[in-house]
Amino acid sequence: MAKFTRRDFIKISGGAALGVAGAGMLSHWAWPQSGVIPDPGTTPDRIVPSYCGLCFWNCGILVHVKDDRIIKLTGNPHHPLSNGKLCPRGTGGTGLVYDPDRLKKPMIRKEERSRQVFREVEWDEALDYTAEKMLAIKKKYGPEAFALLTHGSGGAWLRQLITSYGTANIGVPSYALCKGPVETGFFLTYGANPPEVENTDMRNARCITLIGTHLGENMHNTQVQDFSQAIGNGAALIVVDPRYSVAASKARYWLPIKPGTDTALLLAWMNVIIEEQLYDADYVGKYTTGFDELKKHVADKNPEWAYTRTSIKPELIRETARLMAAFEPSSFIHCGRRTTWYGDDTQRLRAIAMLNALLGAWGRKGGYYLPAQMDLPGYPYLKKSDYKPKPPVDQPKNTAYPFAEAILATGLRDASIPGSAAYDIHGWMVYGTNPLSSFTQPQKTYAALQHLDFIVSVANLPIEIAGWSDVVLPECTYLERYDDLNSPPFRVPFAALRQPAIAPMYDSKPAWWIAKQLSTRLGLEEYFPWQDAEDYLRVRVKNAALDWDSLKKNGVIVGETQPIYIEDGIVPTFDTPSKKIELYSAQLKAAGFDPMPEFKPVEEPPEGMFRLLSGRAPVHSFGMTTNNRLLGDCYAENEVWLNDKVCEELGIKDKQQVVLVNTEGARSHPVKVKKTRRIRPDCVFLVHGFGSRQRKMEFAFNKGASDTVQMNKDTTDPLIGSKALNVNFVKIEQEV
Amino acid sequence: MRPKRYAMTMDTKKCVGCSACVIACKNENQVPLNHYRDWIEQELSGDYPHLFMEIRSQRCNHCSDPPCVGICPTGASWKTKDGIVLVDKKKCIGCKACIAACPYDARYVHPQGYVDKCTFCIHRLKSGLTPACVEICPTASLVFGDINDPNSEISKVLNAREYFVNHVETGCKPNLYFLK
């Protein structure tokens, strides 16, 4: 039989086809080649350099302003954190400034808490009232009964206020809920911790190992730039994650580990590297202590041992260990950032730190560089308070987290529930954080809110905590204000300025102004000797012998390049008791903890339930950005990731709405299922920060589900008191 | 001198799909909310755990043989000598034939009543700037330039790397090259 081809049919169809073909031939000469060149009219009339405030990485930005309206944001090419590039959140900062839901005037609550009945007032009234309430608490309970919960640059001004007011209860949520384990785990090992801008030398690395770190979805600008550069250079990538993250899609090895068993994998890797003598023997000999103990400790923890725990095949563990060792010292295991997972996290981070030491990565090119920092003296506050506040009350009664390096914000929350701690907290000032979304054990947060005498929140947007506050003070956004200089430890020293690009919109005010205004009303004006933020900044800049005009013009001053590698002649020092890298930690032993990490099995999900994991979407900084309509165009609501086979077993369709119910019966808001092969069958994943229940956040309201709602379990790291986030189990209910 | 032929390469290896290109475009070109001149695609294949995912930043392919221009009944869709496909919004009657004819779904109806699309930020090119998406991209996955100039960065990238284009079957000769 003759085989008809498509071409034959076209022939058969005759005239019409000829017509089409004819038209095709005509095309080349017939195309119009003239017309109006479109111009969207977004060429700025001025460009103001500043630094970003959409997350805490603080990249340098250029604010493009036309007719006093911010039209776009780009990366500052002079700024070493941005190199002229920006992540989507920073780019979408316009969506925050022009968010129609922004707080526009100060507000005072009219009725009982938990009902949002506010009246708009003038600043004077709001500040007078706040000061009155703060003074009342100070008088009744002492200043320590007041706490500041703060996150972000503007908090520095309020910190100065609250410190001079007389309390040490100042908590930054990121220690207890995010970075505590990595800071302390590394500090216990190296006597130094990875700074805010982690000191991984990714751009020079030849092998990168990520454990749960989902770079690419976690969009810290410089880090992702380096990550892509490394991929472009052909660096080998090993990704350990129960989810096929974007990073995993770039990896040579993706190890879909059983959640909660990372320490077993790390110990097995150390076993292979030590048994096969792949470690950097010079480095280990020169800088570490406790190698023999470690060798003995991991001797029986071979890949076969780890396989039964992690579900990662022994040969894969061996191959990946050999791969990472093949490239040492330009090979490192990323320290990670949000490391509060299962409750034994500081020990897991110790294991990561130790494995890095075996690879000789700390202080080495392609490993962890030794950061430089600009010598920038603080503001010369002359007046120091004589008042010695009582010790902070962030640790519960009769408990101690001996290695906590920062105040536990969750602990301050707990101390606000009467009788929980050495003394009670009665008042909160909340800045730049929303405890209802960021704190685990939401039941405790609600309990605390019921008992507090007074809450004042300072915010851009009517976030949930604002709805619970007695006074809401509208702060202007980071694009409308000065803030303190940013000069983090980095590969080059620099100092960056945040300055207003436009005047504050509505009746919003910068945090420095709010702090200074409150200081006069609280009788603390002597602690605020400067006129305004510009005055403050000029003093700091002058004292550092930097040029104010140049800083204002360029947004950043970059210092001299300094050596940052041992190869460049730096003699590393380790601020540990032994002054060496402590593979064996005597101080942990002395405090009654394991001197070397042990694998401790975590609780398994009950039958029919899944472990709830959470993480990031690249266009969002948690709940901070979920109301940003511009960013919402790329990711407006989260979905619960569920393994496709599990979906089929349960009869759940892609995009179907479900409700998550945890072991304590806490129900999530309805959320769509993302049916995917990209996750293990034993866990589900949610992007954090969604499911706002705040009606005044009109865009974010009721979009997606909040992972926090499910985080009832109180699993605490015994070393540092941080709260585990990955310990909750949920079932999927299809009846919405 | 040969005319310019503007094109873009998109590195699927380096791109993490963060959407900075999308947001930057929206600001630069005042693209209304819920409308997109560029976007991110993720395509997953394989079986767990042997998965493969490709991430692409997509936009108008500024075809050398653009079906959208050919089909436009009023001459509103046009192509510059340098190969950039544009829409003259005053001439557009909103018939949407170009939208249907585009193999990439790169066009949409602007709420103000005309068809709109990526312009390769032609208004920036005259000042020597790259398109907004290229400028912002934190992973340096996007390279823009003249592929008729053998010394341009894009020509060098295309010489050095393996690449593919989408929808060759339509014969439209696209100029958005995806690096493998």
Place this chain on the structure above:
Amino acid sequence: MNGIEFMSNRANPGIDPFSIWGWQIPVYLFLGGLVAGLMIVASVQEYKFSEKWEPRLSRIVPLLAMVLLSLGMFSLYLDLDIKGLKLNVIRLYMTFQPTSPISWGAWILVITYPALALWFLAGISPAGMNGLAAKFRFLRFLVPLCDWANGIKGKILVANTAIGIALGIYTGVFLSSMASRPVWHSGILGPLFLISGISTGAASLALFKVNHDLAKSFIKWDIFALVTELVFLGLFLLDNLSGEAFHKAAAMLFLAGPYTGAFFGIVVLLGILAPLSLEWADLTEKGKAPVMAAVLVLIGSLALRCVIVCAGQACHCLFSGQMFIN
């Protein structure tokens, strides 16, 4: 091996999900086809078989065609996504774009009106026209035109046939010129829509009370058209099936996909086979249901355009994630 898991963050209205064109375009294509059918069937019938022709049809059909065509153009006008009174539509006639089937179509529509008008005038006898002009003085200018039209009646009928064919094919080429949509990108679509238009034209004409012979002719026309349409539909599917993977998948949309029911149930069964059997019965004097047959043909023809327009848009979505190596 699992299929592809595809994610895109684009959400352009009218594209994601597909609905570039709503009901207006199928209606426009349907009415265009119907007008084309009326023109072809009636003018051929009048020209070739004038002995059984009923002259009143020469007046009714062109008028009806003009009304239907205007409705079709209004439908197209409604679809335009421009603001206000959509006066920009005039741009269609400020240019001629030789590569654009729509531009061709716009101009074909423009010449359709005078052709139909002349046909109408040729359907009035010069004497009748004089009588009319005597009654309504403003119609005097039509007298010479009417004389002229009557003089070249044959040429007018040929022109109407030719324009009808062009119009009918255009309704298909409108879609088939788009390589972006595999379902549409088939050379068969022009002839298919032409023949479908002829069937609607014939079926509509069969509704007029005319002499027995002429009525039978119209039914024969329709039977011929429906059988041909059936063949073309088969070719259309085979054309896609013999193509590349995406064309095969396009055919599967009709053979075993979301459009199978509408395609076989409404287009083929209700729209072709059912009227075909009714008309066969009519022709062989076994039964009479001309109204039912005509209604079914019209429904089937409209459904054909709806199904093809929808499937074409959907089929592109299916492939937005596909890639082809250069």
